[in-house]
Amino acid sequence: MSSSVTSRPTALYGGQAGRRVTVRDVAAAKERGERWPMVTAYDAMTARIFDEAGIPVLLVGDSAAMVVYGYDSTLPVSVDDLMPLTAAVVRGSSRAMVVADLPFGSYQASPQQALETAVRFMKEAGAHAVKLEGGRRVLPQVEALVSAGIPVMAHLGLTPQSVNVFGGYRVQGRGQSGDELMADAKDLEAAGAFSVVLECVPAELAERVTTSLSIPTIGIGAGPSTDAQVLVWQDLMGLTERPAKFVKKYFNLAEEMDQAVRAFADEVTAGAFPTPEHTYH
Numbered sequence: 210m211s212s213s214v215t216s217r218p219t220a221l222y223g224g225q226a227g228r229r230v231t232v233r234d235v236a237a238a239k240e241r242g243e244r245w246p247m248v249t250a251y252d253a254m255t256a257r258i259f260d261e262a263g264i265p266v267l268l269v270g271d272s273a274a275m276v277v278y279g280y281d282s283t284l285p286v287s288v289d290d291l292m293p294l295t296a297a298v299v300r301g302s303s304r305a306m307v308v309a310d311l312p313f314g315s316y317q318a319s320p321q322q323a324l325e326t327a328v329r330f331m332k333e334a335g336a337h338a339v340k341l342e343g344g345r346r347v348l349p350q351v352e353a354l355v356s357a358g359i360p361v362m363a364h365l366g367l368t369p370q371s372v373n374v375f376g377g378y379r380v381q382g383r384g385q386s387g388d389e390l391m392a393d394a395k396d397l398e399a400a401g402a403f404s405v406v407l408e409c410v411p412a413e414l415a416e417r418v419t420t421s422l423s424i425p426t427i428g429i430g431a432g433p434s435t436d437a438q439v440l441v442w443q444d445l446m447g448l449t450e451r452p453a454k455f456v457k458k459y460f461n462l463a464e465e466m467d468q469a470v471r472a473f474a475d476e477v478t479a480g481a482f483p484t485p486e487h488t489y490h
């Protein structure tokens with residue numbers, strides 16, 4: 210497929226220049242007031258589809274813990290679990306920037322630990338940037354990575370690796386804690402983060418953060434005013450059983466797959482598959 214299939218090419222669309230999207234492209238988009246989409250990917254085939262559709266940034270989320278590995282939170286997934294998925298997404302794409310989500314326990318201990326983990330994702334999996342959760346408590350980590358030449362995407366609001374502190378997946382940053390979040394966002398920008406995900410926060414707060422920062426904000430359940438929007442691909446395609454309120458289903462993949470696999474099963478049972486068309490002699 211060629212870039213002509215892209216319905217709405219933007220300057221952020223790396224394929225136009227025949228190269229990957231970079232942090233400079235993402236910064237330039239904010240200057241121009243241009244919104245952009247990010248989706249998660251965990252394998253080469255979906256990465257290729259999203260890449261060819263012109264999605265400029267692919268996130269190999271630690272949400273893989275839930276949507277790939279079947280855990281009920283993101284906490285159990287390890288670096289070794291996510292590395293091969295990240296490598297597959299890099300191999301499946303040619304234009305998108307691939308961001309590797311650092312899993313729980315792989316960066317919190319120290320800037321040194323964060324650097325060792327991030328270097329593995331960059332060297333061994335070929336990621337172009339990393340993402341980590343938290344505000345002022347991870348500033349030394351962000352500074353260490355940026356100093357080492359690793360672009361960092363920050364993540365504030367509902368940071369799912371802290372679900373046990375929050376007591377569930379609930380909206381963050383209401384009332385007083387909104388000012389805390391704003392301070393975190395400003396400090397992350399000062400520490401050199403190139404973007405920040407805002408998850409499950411009031412739209413008014415996300416809008417204030419977006420206009421207060423010069424780096425792009427990427428919203429998920431953060432209203433319409435962020436510079437970018439991200440969704441987990443299984444959520445937007447309708448594969449997730451009980452999606453959150455912020456999810457819009459653009460397809461009903463669960464239903465389509467159910468019908469297709471039932472049709473295959475019925476034809477096998479009935480002896481209607483395979484026919485000569487699908488047979489060697």
Ligand SMILES: Nc1nc(=O)c2c([nH]1)NC[C@@H]1CN(c3ccc(C(=O)N[C@@H](CCC(=O)O)C(=O)O)cc3)CN21
Nearest residue numbers: 272275276283369378379380409441444449453454455
């Ligand atoms: N498939 C998937 N999609 C995601 O967006 C996602 C994951 N998995 N795993 C990691 C985290 C967990 N996330 C979640 C999970 C549930 C809600 C949720 O159900 N929220 C409530 C809001 C409750 C309130 O009002 O405070 C909702 O009803 O939407 C939100 C984010 C987002 N992330």
Ligand SMILES: CC(C)C(=O)C(=O)O
Nearest residue numbers: 249270271272310406
């Ligand atoms: C939802 C996004 C922001 C994420 O962190 C993930 O997929 O793990």
Ligand SMILES: [Mg+2]
Nearest residue numbers: 270271272310
């Ligand atoms: Mg994540």
